[in-house]
Amino acid sequence: MMSNHHGKEFIGFMTTGPPIGMPEFLWMWIAAPKMKTDRLGRPWQAPYAMRKLEALLQDHGYNAAIIDPDHLHKHLDHAKILMLSHHDYFALCPPSSEWWLITKQEPVNARSFRRLMERPYIRRAKENGLKIVVGGPAGWQWLYRVDLWEKWGVDTVVDGEGERIILDLVKKVYSGEPLPRYVFIGPNDVPMIEEIPKIKHASINGLIEIMRGCPRRCKFCSVTLRPLRYIPLDMIEEEMLVNVREGVRGGILHSEDVLLYGAKGLRLNP
């Protein structure tokens, strides 16, 4: 589901529901139209967090690229690792879960992922030794679908910010060492600012992260346990320019609470 949702980020919320009142192909065209790619299947824009890991791996000399799922078959015969990310693998987050409950139909985000994992060329690549690592914002959901780790041949689930662990996992694959089945990135294991790379190519709708963590300290929240990191202004500007150079004409500044950028605790610092 590699899409910029017609350049309107919030249309993306339609992917959390099943098609209602129209055929699925039409719903998908409205909610998540395909973006242009190059001949290798590299999309014009890609999810920001994936861009971070792509940049990190390229900075360390790996031939890493984000590939539109519809073009994966071009690469899996010689790829060593397939890394997957998804905003809601199994439609367990709101509002997907509510849509599923109300309509009794599987939302399109979960069904498109299921179809991807059941494509024959992924199974064939697994049989030929491909390693599959899954993570991203919904990485935690795999703890509730352990049955699918086996069924779909997932080697490792990463739950949390990936910058520190991902190189270690890749090195293990290249050296033939066994991979851990599950990696939880705790508050002490997250990357510091200087370990976070700059994106090299455009992010979906020009989205750029301006801080990680959150100082509000809501008791139920795991984000607030992580160290608070403000992305420096020059890095934010450089990433905006990456997007501009690649033809993205708008931008989204992203954080858990944008107005708290640079705050001292909860005291605003305009």
Ligand code: SF4
């Ligand atoms: S991220 Fe949201 S829920 Fe978590 S501490 Fe901040 S305001 Fe609260």
